[in-house]
Amino acid sequence: MEGYIPGEQPIDQSVVKLNTNENPYPASDAVARALSKITVEDLRRYPAPIANKFRQVAADYHGVEIDNIIPTNGGDEFLRLTIATFVDQHQTLGIAEPGYSLYPVLAQAQGCQVTRVALQQDWNLDVDFASRLNDANANLMFIVNPHAPSGILTPVDRLAEIANEFCGVVVIDEAYVDFIEPGLAYNSVPLINEFDNVLILRTMSKGYSLAGLRFGYGIGPISLLEPMLYKTRDSYNTDTISQLLATAALLAVDDAAITWKNVIADRTKLKRKLAEMGLSCPDSQSNFLLATVPTDNDAANIYQCLKDQNILVRYFDLPHLQDKLRLSIGTPEQNQQLLDALGRILHKNH
Amino acid sequence: MEGYIPGEQPIDQSVVKLNTNENPYPASDAVARALSKITVEDLRRYPAPIANKFRQVAADYHGVEIDNIIPTNGGDEFLRLTIATFVDQHQTLGIAEPGYSLYPVLAQAQGCQVTRVALQQDWNLDVDFASRLNDANANLMFIVNPHAPSGILTPVDRLAEIANEFCGVVVIDEAYVDFIEPGLAYNSVPLINEFDNVLILRTMSKGYSLAGLRFGYGIGPISLLEPMLYKTRDSYNTDTISQLLATAALLAVDDAAITWKNVIADRTKLKRKLAEMGLSCPDSQSNFLLATVPTDNDAANIYQCLKDQNILVRYFDLPHLQDKLRLSIGTPEQNQQLLDALGRILHKNH
Numbered sequence: 001m002e003g004y005i006p007g008e009q010p011i012d013q014s015v016v017k018l019n020t021n022e023n024p025y026p027a028s029d030a031v032a033r034a035l036s037k038i039t040v041e042d043l044r045r046y047p048a049p050i051a052n053k054f055r056q057v058a059a060d061y062h063g064v065e066i067d068n069i070i071p072t073n074g075g076d077e078f079l080r081l082t083i084a085t086f087v088d089q090h091q092t093l094g095i096a097e098p099g100y101s102l103y104p105v106l107a108q109a110q111g112c113q114v115t116r117v118a119l120q121q122d123w124n125l126d127v128d129f130a131s132r133l134n135d136a137n138a139n140l141m142f143i144v145n146p147h148a149p150s151g152i153l154t155p156v157d158r159l160a161e162i163a164n165e166f167c168g169v170v171v172i173d174e175a176y177v178d179f180i181e182p183g184l185a186y187n188s189v190p191l192i193n194e195f196d197n198v199l200i201l202r203t204m205s206k207g208y209s210l211a212g213l214r215f216g217y218g219i220g221p222i223s224l225l226e227p228m229l230y231k232t233r234d235s236y237n238t239d240t241i242s243q244l245l246a247t248a249a250l251l252a253v254d255d256a257a258i259t260w261k262n263v264i265a266d267r268t269k270l271k272r273k274l275a276e277m278g279l280s281c282p283d284s285q286s287n288f289l290l291a292t293v294p295t296d297n298d299a300a301n302i303y304q305c306l307k308d309q310n311i312l313v314r315y316f317d318l319p320h321l322q323d324k325l326r327l328s329i330g331t332p333e334q335n336q337q338l339l340d341a342l343g344r345i346l347h348k349n350h
Numbered sequence: 351m352e353g354y355i356p357g358e359q360p361i362d363q364s365v366v367k368l369n370t371n372e373n374p375y376p377a378s379d380a381v382a383r384a385l386s387k388i389t390v391e392d393l394r395r396y397p398a399p400i401a402n403k404f405r406q407v408a409a410d411y412h413g414v415e416i417d418n419i420i421p422t423n424g425g426d427e428f429l430r431l432t433i434a435t436f437v438d439q440h441q442t443l444g445i446a447e448p449g450y451s452l453y454p455v456l457a458q459a460q461g462c463q464v465t466r467v468a469l470q471q472d473w474n475l476d477v478d479f480a481s482r483l484n485d486a487n488a489n490l491m492f493i494v495n496p497h498a499p500s501g502i503l504t505p506v507d508r509l510a511e512i513a514n515e516f517c518g519v520v521v522i523d524e525a526y527v528d529f530i531e532p533g534l535a536y537n538s539v540p541l542i543n544e545f546d547n548v549l550i551l552r553t554m555s556k557g558y559s560l561a562g563l564r565f566g567y568g569i570g571p572i573s574l575l576e577p578m579l580y581k582t583r584d585s586y587n588t589d590t591i592s593q594l595l596a597t598a599a600l601l602a603v604d605d606a607a608i609t610w611k612n613v614i615a616d617r618t619k620l621k622r623k624l625a626e627m628g629l630s631c632p633d634s635q636s637n638f639l640l641a642t643v644p645t646d647n648d649a650a651n652i653y654q655c656l657k658d659q660n661i662l663v664r665y666f667d668l669p670h671l672q673d674k675l676r677l678s679i680g681t682p683e684q685n686q687q688l689l690d691a692l693g694r695i696l697h698k699n700h
Contacts, residue, residue, distance in 0.1 A: 006585045009396055020396055027390040040377040040385060043562035043595070046359055046370055046555070073423050073564075076584045089439045089461065102585065109582050111439065205396075212393035212590030214423075232459050234426045235356045235452065240562030241591050245393070 004105040007314055016337050018328040019312040021148075021176070021288050023209040025262065025331070027245075028255030031210070034248035038241055047240040050229060054238075054247045058202075058217055061250055062189050067222045070229050071238045071246075075175055075203040075216035079142065080106050082199060082218075084232045086140045086169045087112045094133035094141040096125055098149065098320050100173065103142050119320075123150040123282050125158070130165035141166060144173040145188075146180065149316065149326045151284025153180060156188050163195040169224060171199045176286035178207030178260050179267070184285070192220050199224055206287060208249040208256050215242040263287050263329045270327070270335045277342060288328045290321075297349055299323050305345045311338055354455040357664055366687050368678040369662040371498075371526070371638050373559040375612065375681070377595075378605030381560070384598035388591055397590040400579060404588075404597045408552075408567055411600055412539050417572045420579050421588045421596075425525055425553040425566035429492065430456050432549060432568075434582045436490045436519045437462045444483035444491040446475055448670050450498050450523065473500040473632050475508070480515035491516060494523040495538075496530065499666065499676045501634025503530060506538050513545040519574060521549045526636035528557030528610050529617070529679075534635070542570050549574055556637060558599040558606050565592040613637050613679045620677070620685045627692060638678045647699055649673050655695045661688055 007020035026032075051071040059066045072078040079102070087093055089111040095103045097116045104114045115136040117126050125143070126132065133141050143162070146153045163170045172188055180186045191198045199220035205211040215238060218225065249256065271281050271289055278294040293299045303315035303325060314326040327338065357370035376382075401421040409416045422428040429452070437443055439461040445453045447466045454464045465486040467476050475493070476482065483491055493512070496503045513520045522538055530536045541548045553566035565588060568575065599606065621631050621639055628644040643649045653665035653675060664676040677688065 004585050006396070006399055009398060011398075017395070022395050026394050032390045035388065035390060036386075038385065040382045040559070044376050044559045045367065045372050046356070046561045047564065048359060048361075049356055073589075074584065074586055076586065080584060084459070109434070209390070209394045211396045214397065214586060214589040234424065234430060235354050236424055236426065236564055239423075239564040239589070239592060242589060 004102045008312060010312065014310065016311040016330065016334050018330050018334060018338060019314045020211075021206055021286075021328045022211050023206055023259055023263070023287065024329065024334060025209060025259040027209040027249055028252045030252035030255060031208075031245050031248045034244055035241075038244060043240055047236055047238065047243060049236055051238050051243040054217075054243050054250075057247050057250050061253065062219055064189065064192065064219060068192060068219055068225065070218040070220070070225045070233070071243070072216045072218065072233075073237050074205065074214040075173065075201050076102065076106075077237060078201050078216050078218045079103070079171070079173070080110070081228045081232050082140060082169065082171050083107055083110050083112060085228050088139075092136055092138040094136060094138035094168075096129065096143065098316075098318060099142070100144045100148050101316070101318075123147060123152040125154060125162070130162045134165070134167050139168040140171065141168060142171045142173055144175065146176045146284070146286040148176065148286065149288070149314070149321065149324075150282045150290045151176075151286040151288060152282050153184070153186065153285040156186060156191065159188055160191060160194065163191060163198050166197065169197050169199060170195075171201060173201045175201065175203050176206060177202065178256070179263055179287045180285040181264060189219060196221050196223060204246050204249055207260060208246075209259065210245060210249060213242045213245055215246040266332055266335055267329045270329060270339070273339050277339070277346060279342070288326050290324050290326050292324050294346065297346065299325050302342070302345055306338070306341055309341045311341050313338070354452045358662060360662065364660065366661040366680065366684050368680050368684065368688060369664045370561075371556055371636075371678045372561050373556055373609055373613070373637065374679065374684060375559060375609040377559040377599055378602045380602035380605060381558075381595050381598045384594050385591075388594060393590055397586055397588065397593060399586055401588050401593040404567075404593050404600070407597050407600050408569075411603065412569055414539065414542065414569060418542060418569055418575065420568040420570070420575050420583070421593070422566045422568065422583075423587050424555065424564040425523065425551050426452065426456075427587060428551050428566050428568045429453070429521070429523070430460075431578045431582050432490060432519065432521050433457055433460050433462060435578050438489075442486055442488040444486060444488035444518075446479065446493065448499065448666075448668060449492070450494050451666070451668075453492050473497060473502040475504060475512070480512045484515070484517050489518040490521065491518060492521045492523055494525065496526045496634070496636040498526065498636065499638065499664070499671065499674075500632045500640045501526075501636040501638060502632050503534070503536065503635040506536060506541065509538055510541060510544065513541060513548050516547065519547050519549060520545075521551060523551045525551065525553050526556060527552065528606070529613055529637045530635040531614060539569060546571050546573060554596050554599055557610060558596075559609065560595060560599060563592045563595055565596040616682055616685055617679050620679060620689070623689050627689070627696060629692070638676050640674050640676050642674050644696065647696065649675050652692070652695055656688070656691055659691045661691050663688070
């Protein structure tokens, strides 16, 4: 098996880093204040084992109970825990492809099989997604929503259909949920009460500008969370600082929402300008755009030319993605630098 | 299966907390300075995936190469990773009993079998420990050294014998290594070059007063670490802050060593005073003592009486431990409070 290759994390802070979907704006002043108050004495003792203060704040935010929340060491740990808890060795995880390339790596690391169902041409889930995974005896499915790397959003009623039809556990990975147009009023949380097989993953990495912190959480029915909380989870899986800062960040959600609004507005602008240059993108509800390069250009080459100009974007050498680049939405200045560099590269290619 | 029950973590900071082996002294000024320099902007991006700066500092400290170091989210994650990497489902982990009660829980969570070999009466490993685990086809063994909960130290030459004889991978869990008498000159690290089946676990939790941080690391031959680093480990398993503070702590090891010296001196005093009160303890090289209560007393009852007086210690309702209490070494004041309270309780029992 192959390990997961994360996007490059250059040490050089001058790089225009549009390759791993970080929020271009830092966390709020409230988080900064919480950070400044932490002392080494706070770190001498073990953390609260399951971060109950955070859990209560998250429960209040989502309108659920504290027992519907599980904190994890980044969203990756939540994904791993769902496999460890719901898929035995040689049993099957179901995914859509293309998707988040970590999914099959996590399954294979735990000795599980993976069944892949191709997305439709328009990036939506196959109409028979659930039934095909039932046919494959999948115990668990991962749906990243908004989708990565396309940014396409699956509506809640479609998710409900899938949860209703699928015989296993449905994980809705909402890593990018904060960047959905507020007008769409997307909210999948009520599904955890309607269905006993739905888990939702949230993370502080993107929406709350805390990728360096490694803090995510799951929302789900008690019946699904209990074995994860008390059996498969490492006893102290989240640390004192991340618990404190994640709590502060969630309490200051209005500050984070300002960054979401900016990213959404800049996504619209960037998409329009890319279209003017001949790069089309699906309708992204995330903090990135998946841009198809003009037909007489090579995406891998453009990726490299951008890198040579100190701009990092993401290129996937995978089926359906070889003519595309995934561009994280940066600050307006970074987006303009990207557009200028793309303009030079495309011009030179003619 | 049952989950692991960690020691109580009271929120009340006035509790005399001698139950989970935390260092009674805070981390050094160097760590405090490193903490004070971290800003939310440092947390916006993902962390260095495998903490290479920390790895280099740890490699220099131990006189090994950077590729001989793996950073983990606390020592618990290292233990879990070794099982995930070296023990397939239905294969076997070998342990000594009594020992660290997390070991069988981790194995069972991953669907592995556990073979237990009883310790000798004097808490030393059975002379046939390795051969009995070979007979059981164990793929992996965990040795906590110094031993928990007795504090007994197994010398390096005995570890070498075991590594030489055992057919699987040997993990030496050195969570408490920093509290060994310096005069004993214990150093197991050369074993990773002598044997291709030895892994060593270190943690910043105890010796470096950073239990709240969740940062541990493994030391081992590249052949064993490579699959853990690049296949079974979550891609960003340690966060930016813990990497920075663990690095600062290791660079300021001389400051931490002052706390070790204090703990060692106070361990000697506490052991002597406990003996005067009729509580005998094995020769601990750790930051705790395992005290056998006088024969006409009930350890569970003393635990509860201490708790009623706001002093938390650890009682294990397990074979060989039911007449004992595990007492973490606190500050001199805390140790005296413990002795005073014990004196009152034992006096009242007569």
